[in-house]
Amino acid sequence: MSDLPLPLFYAQTLRSLLPISDDTLSLSSAEAQSTLSSALDNLYLIQRILTSLGVFSENETAEEVGDGELVFMSAGWVLGGCEEKSGLGGREDRMGALKRAETAYSGFLDLLSSYEVLTPEEKAESSVAAAGRSAISKDPAKKREAKIRQYKREKELREKIASSSRGHPEPSSSPISFLLSLLPSDTNGASTSSTSVNPEESSETSRLTTLLLLRLLHTLTLSSLSSITMELELLASAPASISAISEPDSRDTTRGSEDTTWRLDRQPGTYRPRELISGGGRVLRPFTILPSTQAMSDRERLKGDVFKQSWRLPTMTIDEYLEEEQRRGNIITGGGQASYDAPTDSELLDLAAEDDGTALAEIKGEQKRQKEENWARYTDENKKGAGNTMNRG
Known part of the structure; x- marks a missing residue:
């Protein structure tokens, strides 16, 4: 001090x-x-x-x-x-x-x-x-x-x-x-924090x-x-740290000049395996059950199954998704006020037939005449209420 x-x-x-x-x-x-x-x-x-x-x-x-x-x-x-x-x-x-x-x-x-x-x-x-x-x-x-x-x-x-x-x-x-x-x-x-003039007030x-x-x-x-x-x-x-059986000998030259002191994957024989479950059935440390003959592919597969996103990743953009849905017919187009104000097929046919002196007007006029004739024939053959057999009147 x-x-x-x-x-x-x-x-x-x-x-x-x-x-x-x-x-x-x-x-x-x-x-x-x-x-x-x-x-x-x-x-x-x-x-x-x-x-x-x-x-x-x-x-x-x-x-x-x-x-x-x-x-x-x-x-x-x-x-x-x-x-x-x-x-x-x-x-x-x-x-x-x-x-x-x-x-x-x-x-x-x-x-x-x-x-x-x-x-x-x-x-x-x-x-x-x-x-x-x-x-x-x-x-x-x-x-x-x-x-x-x-x-x-x-x-x-x-x-x-x-x-x-x-x-x-x-x-x-x-x-x-x-x-x-x-x-x-x-x-x-x-x-340094005492800035008051009155000592009693500061105290x-x-x-x-x-x-x-x-x-x-x-x-x-x-x-x-x-x-x-x-x-x-x-x-x-928490489990105790792994106890080493033998420290690596610096004089050992059988492995050449490679330094394995800080390797993450321990070599066989450098540590003592600990028990997974005690005699009373208590789990002593975390473990994962793997196939008996596991290869590196199994480890990679297990790692990919654990360390992955918890949601489904997108495989296409939003525009591609909308195009695919429209191709499947899952998107309804039209409707609204614009569709209500647009002329119907019959109204368009009438407007085209009124344009006298053109070939298109003659074609549309003939289509209109056939449409009206077919409708008149249908009404003659099918009287109003003819199909109402269950609730007449």
Whole structure:
């Protein structure tokens, strides 16, 4: 630890976490994991200092804590967040980091509850989270309602924090930025966010903002605990990594200069096959039943059946589809007002026959005469009502 005062040391640690909290630095990078490791060492040291100084005790309330000490209640949340983002070295390493994060988050919730920082509703939610599995986590409807309440509360608290003082970041800023705005940023212990001329007014505003920020961190903690619980369940049920029987010998020259260390398809004899189903009938790891004599074509066929679109892909364009449907007679054309206003065949025949002195008029006139003669012959042979044998009259 440097010779800096505790508030400046805490601010320095938080400032190193800004690239990670703002998502400008990938968690999988070596730089991010190194930053988290260094920050965790500082945070555990800060917690030991707070404990040795007796800054927080069980028989106090938030009104009895000084303005400069109130912000250190957030150390448990920051510690839990760093542990939650670390532990990428493997399954056991990840589970250990998640359990340490769960412990830090639980301690943070207990501290807020004992100092009566939370509202009655928030305190009840903390009790449910501390109890572990509850009816809310099993009922999807109740779980969704709880998430909606937490989201609305988080949005409301962010807006109140941003509007409580002129020097605070935007509502969409990370909680680390909110915390840094409450801590001193220079060697003299002066905070850059303090712009008020009246010291009492500035202290009161800073205290109110700190309490709002602690409530915001409480809401974020509930979401983090829910995610940690689900991830721990997945990791607990996941199969263990394949244990190698023998490491490849670098002195083995039977395969020439080909390096097979990072081959995705393991060669026979380099791993021990694990059981698929336990003695009690429990499936131990995912598997797919394939033909006994499978070739590469079978693998490709299986891959094509699994990794494909869940919908039918189009085989023709829309214009080609419409042309095909029209060819099949599935598209009805005509109709509408234009079809109603268009002249009928009889009317067109009458108009063509009235054009005297032309050959077309004579032809159309003859067609009209034959049509009328055929109609007259039909009416003579078929009297009106002649076919009505079932309902005469």
